[in-house]
Amino acid sequence: MNNVNEVFQKIFQEKQRDSQKKIENYLNKQGEKEIHDLRTSIRRLESAYIIFPDSFKRKKIDDFVSACKLLFRKNSAVRDFDVIISKLLNYGFTDDSDSVRYLIQKKEKNIQEILKLAKNLSKKNISHLKEGNAEKIIPKFEKTISLLLEKIQNLLPVVSSDKSKIEELHFMRKTVKKLRYILEIDPNDSYRHLIIKMKLLQNLLGTIHDCDMMIDFLKKYSKKFPELESFIFREEENRNQIYKKLSNSLSD
Numbered sequence: 001m002n003n004v005n006e007v008f009q010k011i012f013q014e015k016q017r018d019s020q021k022k023i024e025n026y027l028n029k030q031g032e033k034e035i036h037d038l039r040t041s042i043r044r045l046e047s048a049y050i051i052f053p054d055s056f057k058r059k060k061i062d063d064f065v066s067a068c069k070l071l072f073r074k075n076s077a078v079r080d081f082d083v084i085i086s087k088l089l090n091y092g093f094t095d096d097s098d099s100v101r102y103l104i105q106k107k108e109k110n111i112q113e114i115l116k117l118a119k120n121l122s123k124k125n126i127s128h129l130k131e132g133n134a135e136k137i138i139p140k141f142e143k144t145i146s147l148l149l150e151k152i153q154n155l156l157p158v159v160s161s162d163k164s165k166i167e168e169l170h171f172m173r174k175t176v177k178k179l180r181y182i183l184e185i186d187p188n189d190s191y192r193h194l195i196i197k198m199k200l201l202q203n204l205l206g207t208i209h210d211c212d213m214m215i216d217f218l219k220k221y222s223k224k225f226p227e228l229e230s231f232i233f234r235e236e237e238n239r240n241q242i243y244k245k246l247s248n249s250l251s252d
Contacts, residue, residue: 005134047181173205211239
């Protein structure tokens with residue numbers, strides 16, 4: 001079982017290095033790709049850390065992972081701005097449109113605050129996990145997978161039959177994403193088929209989430225920017241079409 005310990009330790013160290021690399025890339029450029037790559041690397045880091053029993057963990061690593069999660073949350077708003085701006089541009093708005101300029105200003109303000117946290121994180125050294133009881137790793141790994149699958153199964157009847165359940169759809173999206181990243185940790189690649197299913201499900205749920213976010217923005221700011229109101233119905237129709245694909249995929 002010591003070999004299992006070494007394999008999973010190595011995987012976690014790789015996730016730490018990848019997160020630090022993505023933080024450095026983000027410090028150099030705060031584009032959509034850099035934000036996406038940073039967020040994905042943090043999710044994978046968190047997933048790799050979850051599977052270890054507490055006896056393997058150190059305070060330095062706890063602090064690093066927690067700070068990365070905070071960086072992830074703060075970048076969520078920036079990522080949302082990018083999605084909304086992109087949708088507005090697809091609808092025919094331009095960078096000079098009042099609503100787009102408003103979003104760009106809000107995005108840039110958020111980024112300036114986030115860069116301070118990213119700079120501090122970039123200075124952290126990679127820490128090694130403790131040498132705990134290797135026999136506990138696989139059971140914790142498998143238990144985590146089972147719990148996430150159970151959560152998804154419990155959500156299926158609701159999200160596949162009621163398009164209005166925004167919170168449930170959002171929670172399922174996050175759960176599916178977490179499960180996918182944990183499955184990808186398996187060094188034997190035993191979950192390839194399930195990973196493919198989770199990716200497809202994640203994409204559909206993510207698109208619905210983006211529609212919900214866009215609809216919320218259009219409704220909230222249609223008084224401030226009246227030109228937005230005419231696009232609410234179009235975005236709602238787009239969401240309905242994506243939801244039908246989701247519902248059909250879950251019933252197969």
